Amino acid sequence: MATPKRRKAAGTYQAHRERQRRRILDAASQLFDERGIDRVTMADITSESGVQASTIYQYFSSKDDIVWAIVGELMGERGNLAGAAMKDAPNALARITILLGLMAEDLSQNPEKVRFMAQFDAMYARNWPVERLLALESQIHPEPFQFFRKLIKDGIADGSLRPDLDPDLTMHAVMNAVIGAQRRLASLGSKVEAEYGRPIDQLLRESIRILLLGIRGDTAQARSSKRKSTAKSKTRKRSSS
Template identity: 30%
Template sequence: MPKVDDAHFAARRRQILDAAGACFAREGFHRTSMLDIVRESGISAGLIYRYFTGKDDMIAAIVAEWHERRTTLLGDDPAAGYLDVLRRVGDPGTRAELQLAVQVWAETVRNPAVREMSRANVDRPVAAVAPALTGLTDDPESLARVFIAVYQGLVLQTLWDDGLDHAAFVRAVGLLLAPLGFAEPGPDGEQ
């Protein structure tokens, strides 16, 4: 079998993960079959199995990428990055990604590997932000987790309520962050 270069390998892997992610967002992890992924990707099952051992392997890769993107979006200023992440939830182009997020959260109940990855990807930002909250509360870790719960709640509410006012939601969170010294809302409440 001829060797493929790294760029080709990465592009093919991306094609498969994008197809799997679209199927998972639409139908959920368990209602999606390998045949669905084959159809969505336009790639043969045999070739898909050269890149992934099966659906669980694809789910793990998607979860890892999903959490990596959240970490990147937070950037160097966690408060500003956090508000940007909240704003991004309101972007209509992220709906499939939000649906996939909910699927990932549901999968944590069934799949210990996904639960471990998801826990680690909550625990890392909590550990990073908690020291900055130390002077504000005697339990900075819990306060950091509250802000993660706000994000998770916004994702769910966005999927449930097409009329949700995301700008107002982000302004309200900005107002909560401002007294903590992390974000100064502008005249209209935006940072």
């Protein structure tokens, strides 16, 4: 059985390793944003992080592994934020609105992270198999596709979403549309603002607003369905009494 002194030493060593790992990832993230992922080498990351090359290779076997580690962290952070924010939303449309709103906040508050994901998309398309991304997504959320499917089905049932939506397709289409716009706007930044005369955050929020209008249910119909459901419930209670 480990003594308190040994446990303390082990904890100190683990904390040291985590700090070193953090230095490597932070240095790589900065370089990727400044120069582009393709133009950064492991030697560059070694120099920027101040961690010896032999030590870096104890954590990551290649630059690709560093890229994927950053992707995993970003996806995990955003998944946790979305889960917490959507928890108390009153209906499916409200949950979707919150989810897309967080993506707009990311564009305005963390554009460098969105730019990184745009670069990752291009490299993923060229260099990596879809199975690697699916494996990473499953670690963060065991059944992301089922979550999206349930979200649309719940929205149809509660009246907040249109009844003709396809549960297996709608959220994938919406997410790809917003992700595509978000990452393009982050990559082009001030050039888009100069071209259109509007902040990139405002452009994305308007895109999201229009998409939400396209999927929302008839609010009058939703209220009518709720009234009918309430009336049926009261009738059943009177019948059973």
